[in-house]
Each structure stands twice: as C-alpha cells, then as structure tokens.
Amino acid sequence: MKIRAKPHFSVSTQTQQKIAFTLLGIASSLVVVPVIVIFAILIQKGWPAINWQFLTTMPRMGMRAGGIFPAIMGTLYLVGGTIVVALPLGVLAAIYLVEYARRNFLTRMIEVAIVNLAGVPSVVYGLFGMGLFVIYLKMGVSIVAGALTLAIMILPVIITSTKEALQSVPRSFREASLALGVSKWQTIRYVVLPNALPGILTGTILGISRAAGETAPILFTVAAFYLPRLPKSIFDQCMALPYHLYVLSTQVPNVKPALQYGTALVLVGMVFLLNLVAILVRSHIRSRKQW
Amino acid sequence: MVDKIVIENLCIDYGGVHALKNVNLCVKEHEILGVIGPANSGKTSFLRALNRLNDLDISSRLSGSIRLNGKEINREMDVEEVRKKVTMVFALPIPLPMSIFDNVAYGPRRHGIRDRKQLAEIVEKSLKEAFLWDEVKDRLASSGMKLSGGQQQRLCIARTLAVEPEVILYDEPCSGLDPISTAKVEDAMRELKSRYTQILVTNNVKQAARVGDRVAFFLMGELVEIGEAHQLFTSPKDQRTNDYLTGRFG
Numbered sequence: 001m002k003i004r005a006k007p008h009f010s011v012s013t014q015t016q017q018k019i020a021f022t023l024l025g026i027a028s029s030l031v032v033v034p035v036i037v038i039f040a041i042l043i044q045k046g047w048p049a050i051n052w053q054f055l056t057t058m059p060r061m062g063m064r065a066g067g068i069f070p071a072i073m074g075t076l077y078l079v080g081g082t083i084v085v086a087l088p089l090g091v092l093a094a095i096y097l098v099e100y101a102r103r104n105f106l107t108r109m110i111e112v113a114i115v116n117l118a119g120v121p122s123v124v125y126g127l128f129g130m131g132l133f134v135i136y137l138k139m140g141v142s143i144v145a146g147a148l149t150l151a152i153m154i155l156p157v158i159i160t161s162t163k164e165a166l167q168s169v170p171r172s173f174r175e176a177s178l179a180l181g182v183s184k185w186q187t188i189r190y191v192v193l194p195n196a197l198p199g200i201l202t203g204t205i206l207g208i209s210r211a212a213g214e215t216a217p218i219l220f221t222v223a224a225f226y227l228p229r230l231p232k233s234i235f236d237q238c239m240a241l242p243y244h245l246y247v248l249s250t251q252v253p254n255v256k257p258a259l260q261y262g263t264a265l266v267l268v269g270m271v272f273l274l275n276l277v278a279i280l281v282r283s284h285i286r287s288r289k290q291w
Numbered sequence: 292m293v294d295k296i297v298i299e300n301l302c303i304d305y306g307g308v309h310a311l312k313n314v315n316l317c318v319k320e321h322e323i324l325g326v327i328g329p330a331n332s333g334k335t336s337f338l339r340a341l342n343r344l345n346d347l348d349i350s351s352r353l354s355g356s357i358r359l360n361g362k363e364i365n366r367e368m369d370v371e372e373v374r375k376k377v378t379m380v381f382a383l384p385i386p387l388p389m390s391i392f393d394n395v396a397y398g399p400r401r402h403g404i405r406d407r408k409q410l411a412e413i414v415e416k417s418l419k420e421a422f423l424w425d426e427v428k429d430r431l432a433s434s435g436m437k438l439s440g441g442q443q444q445r446l447c448i449a450r451t452l453a454v455e456p457e458v459i460l461y462d463e464p465c466s467g468l469d470p471i472s473t474a475k476v477e478d479a480m481r482e483l484k485s486r487y488t489q490i491l492v493t494n495n496v497k498q499a500a501r502v503g504d505r506v507a508f509f510l511m512g513e514l515v516e517i518g519e520a521h522q523l524f525t526s527p528k529d530q531r532t533n534d535y536l537t538g539r540f541g
Contacts, residue, residue, distance in 0.1 A: 102349065172381065172383070172385045173385065173387060173388075175344065175347070175379075175381065175385075176381065176385040176387060176447070176450075177387070177397070177401075178344065178347070178374060179342060179344060179374055179378055179379040179381075179451070180374065180375065180378055180397070180398040180401070180450065180451065180454050181371045181372065181373070181374035181375025181376070181378070181398070181402070181454060182371070182374075182397075182398065182401040182402075183371050183401075186401050190397075190401065191387060195388060
C-alpha cells in the first residue's frame with residue numbers, strides 16, 4: 001500500500017470531530033431557543049395579569065376586564081370531549097388495521113387515507129365540521145359539534161401512533177400467548193395492548209396538544225365570541241382559549257396587552273399540564289416495562 | 292402404546308414453495324419423539340402444523356390430515372382447543388413481560404380460572420414439574436424477564452404445563468442455553484414423560500439421542516426415516532440418515 005503524503009492543509013480527525021460536535025450542538029440548541037424565548041416573553045408579559053380572579057371569573061366590559069374562566073372551561077370541555085371520541089375510535093381502528101385486516105387494496109387505501117387526513121389544513125376540518133355536524137346533522141354550534149370536529153382532526157395522529165405501538169410489540173409475545181390456546185382477542189387484550197400503552201399515550205399527548213391549541217376547527221363549530229357564562233349542556237356554545245386569544249388580539253380594540261399575554265400563557269400552561277400528566281402516566285408504565 | 296397423533300399425507304407449502312411433502316407418521320402417547328434434520332428440512336413447519344401456528348402465516352397451505360385422539364385438528368376442532376391441548380415451547384425463551392407468577396397463571400386465567408387459591412396451586416404444581424420451583428419460590432412476584440436463560444426456558448415450560456396440555460412441542464428449546472441449563476431442561480422433559488406426549492425438534496443430534504424414545508429424520512421436506520432412537524443412531528436403514536448422522540453432508 002502506498003503511504004499517502006499528508007496534505008498540506010490537513011485537519012486532524014480530532015479537530016474534525018470537534019467541529020462536527022460543535023455544529024450538532026449549535027443545531028440542537030437553536031431548536032430550543034424559540035421555545036425558551038416564547039416562554040420567556042409569555043411569562044414576562046403575561047404573568048402580571050394572572051391571578052386567582054383572572055382564572056376564575058367571567059370576562060367583563062366586552063372582554064377588556066375580568067377573567068377568562070369560561071374560556072378555560074370551554075377548552076377543557078372540548079379537549080375532554082375530543083379525547084373521549086377520538087381515543088377509543090382511533091385505538092379500535094388501529095387494532096383492526098394491525099391485527100385483523102389482511103393486506104389488500106382496501107386496507108392500503110385506508111392507510112393512505114389516514115396519512116392524507118393528517119395533512120388536511122385545520123380550517124378545512126372546521127368547514128367540514130360546520131357542514132356535517134352543525135348544519136346537516138343539526139347539532140348547531142355546540143360543544144358536541146366542536147369536539148367531533150377536533151376528534152376527526154386528531155384521529156390520524158392517534159391511529160398512526162397506536163399502529164406503531166402495536167407493531168412494536170414483538171411477534172414472539174403474541175405467539176407465546178396463542179400457543180397456549182388463548183384466543184386472538186384475549187392475546188391482544190392481555191399481551192399486546194398493555195405493552196403498547198406507552199406508545200398509545202404518546203399519540204394521545206400529541207392529540208391533546210393539537211385539540212387544545214387549534215382555532216380554525218372550532219371557529220365555525222363551537223366557539224363563542226363572547227359568552228360570559230358556562231355552557232349549560234353539550235349542545236351549548238362555549239368560549240375557548242385559542243379563539244378567545246384571537247379575539248382579544250384582533251377583534252376588540254383597547255385591550256390591555258397583559259390580558260392577551262396572560263391568556264396565551266394560560267393556554268400554553270394548560271397544554272403543558274395536560275401533557276405532563278400523560279407523560280407521567282407513560283413513564284410510570286414504561287418503568288414497569290422490562291424488555 | 293396408543294397412537295396420540297396420527298399424521299397422514301401431510302403436505303405444507305408457503306406460497307407455492309414446498310416445506311413438507313407427504314409425511315405419514317404416528318406419535319405414541321407419552322413418548323418423546325425427537326425430530327432431527329438440517330436447516331430447511333421442514334421440521335419446524337411440521338411442528339407448527341401440529342398446533343396450527345402455521346395458520347398465522349396466511350401464505351401457508353396445508354393438505355392431508357392430522358388427528359389428535361382421533362379428531363382432525365384442522366376440520367373437527369377449534370383452533371384454541373387444539374393449541375390448549377398441544378402447546379409449544381419456542382427456541383428462544385419468551386417470558387411475557389410480567390411476574391413469574393403471572394407468567395405461569397397467564398394461560399389458566401385466560402381459560403377462565405379466577406380463584407386465587409386454585410391459581411396458586413396450579414402455579415406451584417407447574418413450576419415444580421418444570422424443576423423451577425426451588426429456584427424461584429421466594430420471588431414469584433419478580434419479573435420473569437430477570438431470570439437466567441435456562442430458568443426462563445423452564446418458566447416457559449411451566450407456563451405451558453399450567454394449561455394442562457396433552458402434547459408439548461419443543462422447537463429447539465435449548466439452542467440458546469449453556470450445557471448445564473440444557474441438562475436441566477432435558478431432566479424436566481424426562482420427568483414429564485409419564486403424563487405428557489412430547490415432540491422435540493432439535494438441531495442437536497446428541498440431544499435427540501439423549502432424550503428421544505423414537506427419532507424422526509427429516510430432509511428437504513420429507514420424512515426419511517423414523518425409528519427407535521438406539522436403532523436409528525446405531526444402524527440407520529437409510530443411507531441419507533447415515534450420512535447426516537456421520538456428518539457427511541449438511
């Protein structure tokens with residue numbers, strides 16, 4: 001073998017490594033910067049507005065004063081309703097697709113449809129929900145209509161993550177169970193699902209965040225511009241944080257900026273809290289996972 | 292001895308590729324039948340046909356008949372019924388991700404036994420039968436996955452015993468185990484002979500000789516020869532068996 005002469009402008013492998021690490025480090029810190037900046041600004045400008053009264057009272061004076069209680073409750077109702085609909089539906093659909101459906105043209109079309117659903121802009125979901133639930137099914141502008149619309153929007157997220165979670169359960173576990181004469185459904189119920197739970201929860205976390213934060217899908221289906229009371233039933237309208245924030249920022253003149261930032265901070269904080277709960281549950285389950 | 296399983300003209304193919312051709316054989320009650328043969332000889336397909344695990348592979352096609360106690364397993368029995376009576380221990384130990392107790396109690400629970408006391412009795416009896424009780428009796432609540440490889444495999448045997456099968460299939464059960472663990476698993480198999488019919492697929496010819504009452508030799512999807520273990524190993528009737536045993540091909 002010929003020994004190559006060292007090029008004049010050589011960079012030692014250690015220097016190369018240092019450069020690479022530095023670049024990678026910069027890239028990943030850049031990703032974190034916007035998050036930190038957003039939080040910093042929100043906390044700095046919104047924190048003064050947050051007090052017990054702000055969180056627990058109705059808005060007053062055309063939303064220029066008072067609290068955001070109905071918007072907080074509205075968002076909680078919507079997220080709750082959305083998960084109640086989307087989680088069972090999505091998980092059941094994913095189980096069918098992974099465990100029962102044979103690979104054929106139909107199931108492939110379903111999978112393509114799910115992937116494409118994830119790419120539909122949220123305003124289209126809003127219009128679809130208005131057309132189907134509000135007008136055609138005569139639900140009116142209501143929590144049901146809004147929650148159903150949001151549920152359709154997050155279904156692809158839940159189905160996709162559940163499918164991946166189910167597929168990640170080793171085939172050998174299924175065979176070990178089936179080989180004992182345990183039926184397929186029981187195998188899914190007692191071996192596959194428990195071990196897929198962390199992945200399913202990850203999908204749920206993503207779904208919750210999206211459902212809580214989207215404005216367009218609730219715009220025509222549920223969100224009330226100004227409704228200083230709590231909804232009376234699930235067929236009532238309600239206020240919701242993202243829409244309220246939009247209204248405060250663009251539709252109402254002379255709002256104190258602290259109110260806007262405060263509302264944004266509450267919304268972000270709520271999503272963060274909901275996620276935190278799901279993450280804690282997930283890590284608790286993962287700590288028991290042994291393979 | 293009574294014929295436990297009677298197999299006639301069994302053919303299996305996977306999407307047109309033949310895995311087994313015209314296999315005829317009987318498995319006698321309470322014997323250990325060793326099944327040997329090189330890779331791709333069809334011995335695993337043969338085993339997985341006996342408890343219908345082949346059903347999971349949608350490309351697989353089966354013809355011929357397999358009778359368990361006189362009943363055709365593909366046509367006259369439910370798949371769950373077949374697999375409950377003919378259970379399987381796999382090549383790699385597969386403890387489920389749960390405690391030792393729950394692993395053994397898994398089968399009985401799914402088959403409807405809820406009574407705690409009864410479950411505890413089944414677990415103890417099964418673990419004793421699998422020669423594992425003394426090693427784990429103080430830590431039944433700890434994870435089955437924390438056991439050593441040999442212990443895991445005996446746990447899997449205990450798990451199959453807990454559903455009170457009639458036939459136990461072993462698919463190279465010691466391929467991942469050290470010699471001492473292997474010896475313990477073999478001891479368990481010999482001990483189980485009085486109550487169970489056992490079929491052992493193994494790549495280890497010596498293991499078949501050690502524990503098998505009779506041995507079947509498969510080659511390229513055909514059953515070449517079956518006979519008493521000492522006869523097959525000392526004076527095989529077929530030249531191909533002799534070649535395999537003496538290591539002349541493979």
